[in-house]
Amino acid sequence: MGSGKRTLTTAAIALVCTVTVLGAPGAAYASPGRPAPKPAPAGDPGATGTDRLEAVREKLDQLYHDAAVATDEYNAAEEKTQQQSAQIVGLAREIVKGQEKLAWLKNRAGAAARAQYRGGGLPPEVRLWLSDNPQQFLDSAGTALQGERATEEMMAEMTRTQNDLKQYASDASAEWTALEANRKTKAAAKQKIEKQIDAAEKLQSQLKKQELERLRNLEDEAAYKAQTAWLGSGILKDINGKASEKDKRAVQFATDQIGKPYVWGAVGPKSYDCSGLTSQAWAAAGAPIPRTSQEQWKQLKHVAIKDMRPGDLIIYFPDASHVAMYVGDGAIVHSPRPGRTVTIAGAGSMPILGVVRPDA
Structure with a gap:
């Protein structure tokens, strides 16, 4: 200073x-x-x-006291509006990330389905009977079992991601509703403030x-x-x-x-x-x-x-x-x-x- x-x-x-x-x-x-x-x-x-x-x-x-009360209402609504705007932006980012993840999972699921189709979709016992190398078949069967488990986990992950997306969308909608309500509160508080201050200034303007x-x-x-x-x-x-x-x-x-x-x-x-x-x-x-x-x-x-x-x-x-x-x-x-x-x-x-x- x-x-x-x-x-x-x-x-x-x-x-x-x-x-x-x-x-x-x-x-x-x-x-x-x-x-x-x-x-x-x-x-x-x-x-x-x-x-x-x-x-x-x-x-x-x-009058100035009432204006101060309304100012606190305005400031509180403004603070909440800023917080809610930030939360909506954060939720929007999560939705985009979730959509990208879901697209990636769907692509992987499609690749797994295409691989299964190329295998003919025959039951394992038939493929064993037709195989020229039973040991190689058994080894590949173990790998296939791991693949099936991975596919199950992938499908479960897809379900979780879809549920997350629904929740993000619901949260964003709720935040948007609250944001609009706070904007109205802020506008009403602003009107109160201006009304009280205008009345005070008018009262003082009448004095010499x-x-x-x-x-x-x-x-x-x-x-x-x-x-x-x-x-x-x-x-x-x-x-x-x-x-x-x-x-x-x-x-x-x-x-x-x-x-x-x-x-x-x-x-x-x-x-x-x-x-x-x-x-x-x-x-x-x-x-x-x-x-x-x-x-x-x-x-x-x-x-x-x-x-x-x-x-x-x-x-x-x-x-x-x-x-x-x-x-x-x-x-x-x-x-x-x-x-x-x-x-x-x-x-x-x-x-x-x-x-x-x-x-x-």
Whole structure:
């Protein structure tokens, strides 16, 4: 990481750490690069619109949350689609190989049948009676018996190959059906995402520049209150886990992406959604993990918050619809939502569902 990026990251973490030190109610907290939120004074004429803007903030939170849930559905369907496509290609290759093998077996069976025809198809006792050299006949009879056994095995192999081909065809059909179903799921999820984001953008477009600034201030206040409450529990004094080498590589990758925009469904390198960032960070660290936040929550090892260490993933909201990477000192790096960029924030600024460890 270049010195400029390192300075930015260090400064951002230090800003969040300020909340750690001043974790009592009334301590200053702000998103990196922004001044601390200042509630409108009671005598401010604009204060009368605060309730309305708070309602807008809550509505936006809900819209973007619903978009995040739909994004997880889309990403899961996309991952399954890729897996199913690969399985169909694999089955197609097996079918081709099976057809080639069956053709070869049929050719061998035909050659054996033609050889038997040239022998006249006479019973063995007749051929012995007609033979000028009985010993030679007996020797050839042993060879013929071996040939008959080989033919039986070949016919059994043909039957097995035909059955395999039927199974491959059946599996391919089932995978194709599932693929089509997942494509529909993905398309429906995409519509949900676009609908929620469009509604959020339309809602924000109705606000004046000053109202948008106050709205952002309200967002910072909400994050500050949540972070302060989390720190006020004293949890941070119990968190002292040491990062592994893979943890450090994952954190390095994630923090290197600071400033890149959130784009739903994106896995880099120019943009990321929340789980796109965490999954790519851990892939870069040499430990691939599930693509979506919900699957990360389901499949990775759960650890207590007090035991978490840099590199662990914090899963947010009861439906596991958001994920961030813990970087230490009460801070996370994450890709928040549409209209935002990858940034450092307080680990307690959103409702925590739990913590998972990718390299357990």
